[in-house]
Amino acid sequence: MRARVDDFIRRKGLRRTKPRQIILEAVFARDEHFTAEELYDRVRRTDAETSRATIYRTLALLVEGDLLREIDLGDDQTTYDPNFVNKPTHNHLVCIDCGRVVEFEDTEVEAINARITRRLGFKVLRQTLKIEAACEQLRTNGRCPNLIATRLSGKRLRRKR
Amino acid sequence: MRARVDDFIRRKGLRRTKPRQIILEAVFARDEHFTAEELYDRVRRTDAETSRATIYRTLALLVEGDLLREIDLGDDQTTYDPNFVNKPTHNHLVCIDCGRVVEFEDTEVEAINARITRRLGFKVLRQTLKIEAACEQLRTNGRCPNLIATRLSGKRLRRKR
DNA sequence: GTTATTGCAAATGATTTGCACAAGG
DNA sequence: CCTTGTGCAAATCATTTGCAATAAC
Numbered sequence A, B: 001m002r003a004r005v006d007d008f009i010r011r012k013g014l015r016r017t018k019p020r021q022i023i024l025e026a027v028f029a030r031d032e033h034f035t036a037e038e039l040y041d042r043v044r045r046t047d048a049e050t051s052r053a054t055i056y057r058t059l060a061l062l063v064e065g066d067l068l069r070e071i072d073l074g075d076d077q078t079t080y081d082p083n084f085v086n087k088p089t090h091n092h093l094v095c096i097d098c099g100r101v102v103e104f105e106d107t108e109v110e111a112i113n114a115r116i117t118r119r120l121g122f123k124v125l126r127q128t129l130k131i132e133a134a135c136e137q138l139r140t141n142g143r144c145p146n147l148i149a150t151r152l153s154g155k156r157l158r159r160k161r
Numbered sequence C: 001g002t003t004a005t006t007g008c009a010a011a012t013g014a015t016t017t018g019c020a021c022a023a024g025g
Numbered sequence D: 001c002c003t004t005g006t007g008c009a010a011a012t013c014a015t016t017t018g019c020a021a022t023a024a025c
Helices: A001-013 A018-028 A036-046 A050-064 A107-120 A137-139 A147-154 B003-014 B017-028 B038-045 B052-062 B110-120 B134-143 B145-153
Strands: A069-071 A079-081 A091-095 A101-104 A122-135 B069-071 B079-081 B093-094 B102-104 B121-137
Touching: A001 A018, A018 A036, A018 A050, A036 A050, A050 A079, A091 B102, A101 B110, A107 A122, A107 B102, A107 B110, A122 A137, A122 B110, A122 B134, A137 B121, B003 B017, B017 B038, B017 B052, B038 B052, B052 B079, B110 B121, B121 B134
Parallel strands: A091 A122, B093 B121
Antiparallel strands: A069 A079, A091 A101, A122 B121, B069 B079, B093 B102
16 A cells, blocks of 8 residues: 555655645555544644645545545545555445444446446446445344444444534 | 325325425426426526525425435535436436436346345345446547537536535 | 645535524314 | 424535645755
């Protein structure tokens, strides 16, 4: 990943500034999804100077360079996914009970793309499959470990304003 | 459709007001996608009194009642799709050249859902597949009738702010 | 030295909301 | 009547942007 990022900076002729370094570090340190605000908080812990503007501007650069992808999890803010570099065709399942997001791959999606190209005369560039689902454990057992964990951690469930 | 709407109003105990009637009429008159602002314009032509607030409130009711579905076409405003009542499992392809949106169905998507339920232990409630694609005609022939039509009509191409 | 980059604060723009008035049942 | 629904204007809130100062190269 480090290599990909370095290459990106070189290719784009970007400068290695301090805020940029810190942001890149924060973005690719883990494989979790995050929002601009969450990234801002994380970055702030390392450097209290970095502004939201720089966060947003850097995110835009990374998205443009295909190092990061914007995904829509159904709420009012954009979520960023750093995992497309390693898993270019993965999809998302969002649990409506606990808000947990599960990434999965399914080869059949590729087959659909091929069929679309043939049938509709378009060349597929990118496909986004989002599945909203309910935790079966919660239905059958009346309890869902993820939901409990979510509540305990105090993390807010995703929802539209 | 008329029946579905009436049923919805009755079931919800909603009142039949003039602005509501006009909005419902405008929403289900065609099967085209639209934004809140486009609906507002359309409604305004029939009744110059109706406010944006009422447009948004009515849209929220319809979405809640599953008569309308919000979709994300990649720009900054919500698009509404009135076709899910008749085609509950359709998907969208967005052409990055001309912005045209093509609806399509593909039985394989159902198979994926079934597989997810089995593999991941979630019950699929709703699936959203969006494909971004390029018009092959434009690539091969250098021209795309849709693109030309879009430009002639003066309709803005969809894009992030 | 130049040109890219940053932080700040103000602007944007879609959507939501408080409130007093109007209208449906 | 009594409650739901409406228009208006103001409020929200994530994201963007203009600008002067600062830092890469």
